[in-house]
Amino acid sequence: MCIRDRFCPIAKATEILGEKWTLLIVRELLMGGRRYSELQRGLGQISPTMLSKRLDSLERYGLVLKKKIQNQKGYEYFPTRSCSELLPIIKSLGDWGMHWAQSNLTEKDYDVELLMLYLQRSVNPQNLVGDETVIRFKFTDIKDFPDWWMVVQGGNVDLCVNDPGKEVDIYFTTTVKTMVDVWMGWSSYRQAIAKDELTLVGPKVLINNVSAWMEDSIYADAPPASSI
Numbered sequence: 001m002c003i004r005d006r007f008c009p010i011a012k013a014t015e016i017l018g019e020k021w022t023l024l025i026v027r028e029l030l031m032g033g034r035r036y037s038e039l040q041r042g043l044g045q046i047s048p049t050m051l052s053k054r055l056d057s058l059e060r061y062g063l064v065l066k067k068k069i070q071n072q073k074g075y076e077y078f079p080t081r082s083c084s085e086l087l088p089i090i091k092s093l094g095d096w097g098m099h100w101a102q103s104n105l106t107e108k109d110y111d112v113e114l115l116m117l118y119l120q121r122s123v124n125p126q127n128l129v130g131d132e133t134v135i136r137f138k139f140t141d142i143k144d145f146p147d148w149w150m151v152v153q154g155g156n157v158d159l160c161v162n163d164p165g166k167e168v169d170i171y172f173t174t175t176v177k178t179m180v181d182v183w184m185g186w187s188s189y190r191q192a193i194a195k196d197e198l199t200l201v202g203p204k205v206l207i208n209n210v211s212a213w214m215e216d217s218i219y220a221d222a223p224p225a226s227s228i
Helices: 009-018 022-030 034-042 048-058 087-100 112-122 176-184 189-194 204-208
Strands: 064-068 075-079 132-139 147-154 154-160 170-174 198-201
Touching: 009 022, 009 034, 022 048, 022 075, 022 087, 022 132, 022 170, 034 075, 034 112, 048 189, 075 112, 112 132, 112 154, 112 176, 132 176, 170 176, 176 189, 176 198
Parallel strands: 132 170
Antiparallel strands: 064 075, 132 147, 147 154, 170 198
16 A cells, blocks of 8 residues: 555656656557657657657666667667566556457547558568568558558568569558457458458468468457456
8 A cells, every 4th residue: 555655656657657658658669669760650649849858758767778870860769677577567558458448449540550560560570481572551441541562571671652663472452440450359360351351362371371470469369348
């Protein structure tokens, strides 16, 4: 029991983590975001001033290590041990959101840019065969930026909104909502294909093993609220 806030570890943790955007920045860092532009893309509506302010605060509290990029302008941000130890908390908070907040999702929550950023981070190049794999997504429910490409080469995954001019290995044709639902574990590739909500075209080795080389969200195994 907390006698006074100044002696309460929850209160002290809230001083560090309770400000708006802070936990979401921690989420991005733990999901692999390193550069300022990557963090900003993953956070969507955060202003540059606010992001800089929160990163400075996290660095001051020892949760972030800021390093100059060699031979380039700018910095990279790395989670420290204390930041990494927040992963189970972030996971539990996400599980709670999966249980109880899913019903509050609106159409504006299905953002194609954020989805593609998360899918880019979910690709595991080690489970792909060959030196290069080109993946194309076509979203039939949006007018702005309906076409996206991923080029996987070595350990790098590049995301493009313009045709990279390479031969495509596998095509995804679907809606943003369907792809979000599959990645979050609310549906599955098999279910979406059976309902004609998703079409995959490509070699069987890529189609049959899609979940191995493009991994589901870490929250995909969270049970729905109805099963709790």
